[in-house]
Ligand code: KG4
C-alpha cells in the first residue's frame with residue numbers, strides 16, 4: 001500500500017487529495033470559478049495565478065484532514081495534461097517541488113484517467129473490462145478500458161466538435177443562466193418540461209459509430225431562443241433531454257457491442273441529475289452494471305489524480321522524469337504521461 005499525494009490544476013480548480021489503499025484520506029479544493037464568471041469562461045492567466053495562491057493552503061489542509069505529515073507520503077502524482085498550459089505548469093511546479101523536497105517519486109497523470117479513477121475511490125477497483133463514458137468541459141469520449149494502469153485506453157468514439165460540458169456551458173449563456181452552465185442548466189431543467197421542444201439527437205441512429213456531435217443542438221437552441229419568447233426551464237429541460245438521450249443510448253450500445261457488462265460515467269457532466277437517472281434506467285433494462293462517482297468526485301479534484309498514482313505504483317509503472325513537461329493537448333492513450341521538456 002502506498003500513500004499518494006495528488007495535485008490537479010488543469011482548469012479552474014486547485015485540487016489536492018491524499019489517497020491510500022484506494023481510499024480518500026484527505027482532500028482540499030479551491031476554485032477560481034467566481035473570478036471567471038464575468039468573462040463567461042475560464043481565463044487561463046487568472047486560473048494560473050489562483051492556483052499559485054491556493055496551492056500551499058490546499059496541500060496543508062489535505063494533510064491536516066488526513067492526519068499525516070508530508071514525510072508520510074510515498075509518492076506525488078500530478079495532472080500533466082491535458083488542460084490550460086499555464087494552469088498545468090503551476091501544478092507541475094508544485095508537485096515537483098514536493099517530490100524533490102521529500103525525495104519521493106513523481107507520476108505524471110492524464111486528467112481523464114483521473115476522472116475514471118475517481119470512481120474507484122467510491123466503488124472499489126474496476127472490473128477487468130469496462131466501458132467509460134467520459135463527459136467533461138473538454139472531452140466527450142466512449143472508452144474501452146482494461147487495466148487502467150497497465151493497458152492502453154481504446155477510444156470507441158469521441159466528439160467531432162463541442163464537448164458535452166461545453167454544450168451545457170454555451171446553452172446556459174444563450175439562456176442567460178450563470179457560469180458554469182452545467183449545474184445552472186441542471187437546476188433550471190428541474191422546473192421545465194423535457195418534452196416541450198424536440199431538439200435534434202445528432203448521430204443517434206449511427207449503429208456502431210460511437211462518435212458524438214453537439215454543435216447542431218447548440219445552433220438549434222440558439223435559433224429557438226432567437227424566435228422567442230421562451231420559457232427558460234422548458235428549453236433547459238428539452239436541451240438536457242436530447243443530450244442525455246444520445247449519451248446514454250450510445251454508452252449502452254457500446255457496452256453491448258463490446259460484450260462489456262460495466263459502464264462507468266465520469267467527468268463533470270456525470271454530476272448531471274437527469275443523466276444519472278436515465279443511465280440507471282437504461283443500464284438496468286440492458287443488464288449492465290452502472291457506476292457513477294458521487295457528484296463531488298465527478299468534477300475536477302486532486303483525489304482522482306492520487307488514485308491513478310496509487311494504481312500506477314501497484315502496477316510497477318516507472319516514475320516520470322523530473323523534467324516532465326506539461327502537455328496541454330495530451331491524447332488519451334494511457335493513464336500515465338511522461339513527456340520530457342524539450
Ligand atoms: O470535469 P470537469 O470538472 O472539468 C473538465 O475537465 O472540463 O467538467 C466541467 C464541466 C463543465 O462544462 C460544467 O458545466 C459541467 O462539467 N458540469 C455539468 C454539471 N456539473 C458540471 N454539466 C451538466 N450538469 C451538471 N450538474
Ligand code: ZN
Pocket residue numbers: 111115136137267268299300
Ligand atoms: Zn475534468
